[in-house]
Amino acid sequence: MRIAIDAMGGDHAPASTVEGALAAAKEWNDIEVILVGDEGVLAPLLSERPANLTIHHAGEKIEATDEPVKAVRRKKDASMVVAGRLVREGQADAMISAGNTGALMTTGLLVVGRMAGIERPALAPMIPTIDGKGMLALDLGANMDAKPEHLAQYALMGSIYRQKVHGIEKPRVGLLNVGTEAMKGNELTKQAYPLIEQQPIDFVGNVEARDVLAGVCDVLVCDGFSGNIMLKSLEGTAGSLFSMLKKEFTSSLKNKLAAAVLMPSLRNLKKIMDYKEHGGAPLLGLSGLVVKGHGSSDGEAMKNAVRQARIALKSNLIQSIGDEVSKHTEVSDL
Amino acid sequence: MRIAIDAMGGDHAPASTVEGALAAAKEWNDIEVILVGDEGVLAPLLSERPANLTIHHAGEKIEATDEPVKAVRRKKDASMVVAGRLVREGQADAMISAGNTGALMTTGLLVVGRMAGIERPALAPMIPTIDGKGMLALDLGANMDAKPEHLAQYALMGSIYRQKVHGIEKPRVGLLNVGTEAMKGNELTKQAYPLIEQQPIDFVGNVEARDVLAGVCDVLVCDGFSGNIMLKSLEGTAGSLFSMLKKEFTSSLKNKLAAAVLMPSLRNLKKIMDYKEHGGAPLLGLSGLVVKGHGSSDGEAMKNAVRQARIALKSNLIQSIGDEVSKHTEVSDL
Secondary structure: OEEEEEOOOOOOOOHHHHHHHHHHHHHOOOOEEEEEEOHHHHHHHOOOOOOOEEEEEOOEOOOOOOOHHHHHHHOOOEHHHHHHHHHHOOOOOEEEEOOOHHHHHHHHHHHHOEOOOOOOOEEOOEEOOOOOOOEEEEOOOOOOOOOHHHHHHHHHHHHHHHHHHHOOOOOEEEEEEOOOOOOOOOHHHHHHHHHHHOOOOEEEEEEEHHHOOOOOOOEEEOOHHHHHHHHHHHHHHHHHHHHHHHHHHOOOHHHHHHHHHHHHHHHHHHHHHOHHHHOOEEEEOEOOEEEEOOOOOOHHHHHHHHHHHHHHHHOOHHHHHHHHHHHOHHHHHO | OEEEEEOOOOOOOOHHHHHHHHHHHHHOOOOEEEEEEOHHHHHHHOOOOOOOEEEEEOOEOOOOOOOHHHHHHHOOOEHHHHHHHHHHOOOOOEEEEOOOHHHHHHHHHHHHOEOOOOOOOEEOOEEOOOOOOOEEEEOOOOOOOOOHHHHHHHHHHHHHHHHHHHOOOOOEEEEEEOOOOOOOOOHHHHHHHHHHHOOOOEEEEEEEHHHOOOOOOOEEEOOHHHHHHHHHHHHHHHHHHHHHHHHHHOOOHHHHHHHHHHHHHHHHHHHHHOHHHHOOEEEEOEOOEEEEOOOOOOHHHHHHHHHHHHHHHHOOHHHHHHHHHHHOOHHHHO
16 A cells, blocks of 8 residues: 655645654555655655655645646646656555645646546545544535535445445435425535435435534535535634633633633533544545645644555545445436 | 514514513604504403504414415415515504514515515524624525525625614625635625625625624625524534533532633623524515514513614615615616
């Protein structure tokens, strides 16, 4: 299993990517880690050179501020693009990048390529739930608009991912909607509902945004726009409440003393709400495995992304999605 | 100013509606309150009979569980429908109901009627912000799908409402979106943006869901589906966090004692987040004034809804919206 890491992508790269790659190569000897980036920069950072870690030189890099499509088209020697090419050409089985999200989605589409039968790849991060187990939500931002048949494919891909990578035997799949009754929603969700019902998955029906945090399903299907609105509302509300709590709790000496006692509990809560802790997000529906790490990933987070990619590869994720999609491609012809 | 109250609508009706009507009639002698409902039920509940309070008999009522369109069509003598008819026929200037939301929207459309030039009336409740000032959001549920020109009309109507009813000289109007840059969003918001820019309002551009609670605008424009996702996420997150806090804060005697000190602060926070306290929601874009009270409205809430309707009538809200819409109807022809 060869896993290419975009060594130059992410706020803390290349220190973070080198650290993560090294730790991963040392922990798992059934993988080969390929650090893709400027050899002159990377080599001096490697304190050790395990046999299963190599550097693949790439002279350019995509910046966080680059316009995604232009950057991917023009910077052919950028570390992210080269990592994508390694996957497309079969020289790597997976790629991981914590770089420019738009550019990574473009690399997925234009360099790695779509899986046959999939119209729209979807970005599928874990979002927080109060039981700490998290929920896989897709699409969260790869495409702003979706058609009903896209949502049906998201449902199928998300279910297979949770099965294969997280070991959930029968993932509960829900559709983000404004009410739980089958006929609720806008034109998109009303038309998607019967298509999702036809998928070989455990479809639990519509899920209201207010029940997401309670963890009522394992996979949440949504279009990129609504998903973003939901996640940002969730983050924004949690953030606002925590800052309001902080203000109230430091407003008097009495409050400060009481709050100090409760601080461990508050920190615990805050940690649950920090969805960034839930690791990298796969870009599902491509012909190879692509994992998006958070921009702020440190070495530990990069290592976790490798762990995730390794499990996905061991469980034949991409092959399984391909098999199911080809069995159910009638869905995309509706 | 004659204000009709659907006396049979709401969880606590008719006790709540009678109480609210009585208090309102006593407080404002420039209005005439018309209680619409079963005279045999209402008359005994009226402890007093101020000269500016009358009962208008209506023998039927719409239940919370009734299918909206069917109910409005069939129950021609339902209190809600009769109140709508009073507005349409000029026997009342406004109507208020805390009954079945779908039925009230249907009554607005089919009985009161749309304003000339308006394609889609919008439900415009206040949603909470941490500064306690609240934000008018529309559409929140009258229509699940919207076209770009509908969003432009929502922007105009919301701005006029905030000016006229809340006295905000230059309301800041924002468009709910996934990023703040002008070109962000789905097809709907991308096309709506330039149309909203053409309105005679203070358009502050796109607003992200995470910034809503911070009160970055006075009017938030959204389609009914996204708006619902946002509001339910906000409610759900706040609700979940408060229950998690409660659990953590009662998990030990030490925590309980500390939490007791902080209880007033917590209650204060919870109150801000309880958007139900922000009063009734106008249904904008109709040829008469229709205000939706919360289903759980008590007498005080009903009186507040009358206060709102009175200000709207005094400020010529409907006339002002009509004037502006007729000036800018080219928008709906795009």
